Amino acid sequence: MQFTFLTIFPNLIECYFQDSILKRAVDKNLIEINFLNPRDFSLDKHKKVDKKMVGGGAGMLMTPEPIFRAVESIRDKNPHIIMLSPVGKLFNQNDAKRLSKKSHILFISGRYEGVDERVIESLVDEVFSIGDFILTGGELASLVLCDSFSRNIKGVLGNSSSLEVESFEEGSLEAPSFTKPLIYNGIGVPSEFLKGNHAKISDLKNGMSKCKTKYFRPSMKNPFTIEKR
Secondary structure, three states: OEEEEEOOOHHHHHHHHOOHHHHHHHHOOOOEEEEEOHHHHOOOOOOOOEEEOOOOOOOEEEOHHHHHHHHHOOHHHOOEEEEEEEEEEEOOHHHHHHHOOOOEEEEEOOOOOOEOHHHHHHHOOEEEEOOOOOOOOOHHHHHHHHHHHHOOOOOOOOOHHHHHHOOOOOOOOOOOOOOOOOEEOOEEOOHHHHOOOHHHHHHHHHHHHHHHHHHHOOOOOOOOOOOOO
């Protein structure tokens, strides 16, 4: 899968792929990372990509021309274009699984006060937000989505079964997990985990998952459906 980041700060993104799981994914050619810098497509003699907003307002706005030229330069690669913005749809795991099947994703990362709205109207396929808060730029949010897509690509995770027991897969949060020592700071591992009865362990984890969801995310859809016997 190919990822292209349109950003004026590629160094903020590039370092994320130099270690751990995503580095191995790059080395195995499971994912490919490329960059487009709008400054390279600016006709301004100083390579500026921002201007004052029409109608006034604090701060500067990224202009459309360099972004349009940058996107046009890879149009033949048919990227699915995603814009990161606080006004976008809240990103979720279903989006991650769906978009991990694309062959090429282009992330547009805004800066300053964002980008000219005509970029979104004319170029962008989907607009996402990672939460109801403001960041200094779209690069971090782009990385969040890229990481989420990548781990759903076959071969990226060492054990693909890890995806089956994660939060949001069954409409609830993942159950608590434990490791050794069996007692730490006076708190022990649930004794049922030590008895080897996998059916009982599964039931216990299911109950713990529901409790955790009720406490942390009570708004999640149908996390407490009780099976009728």
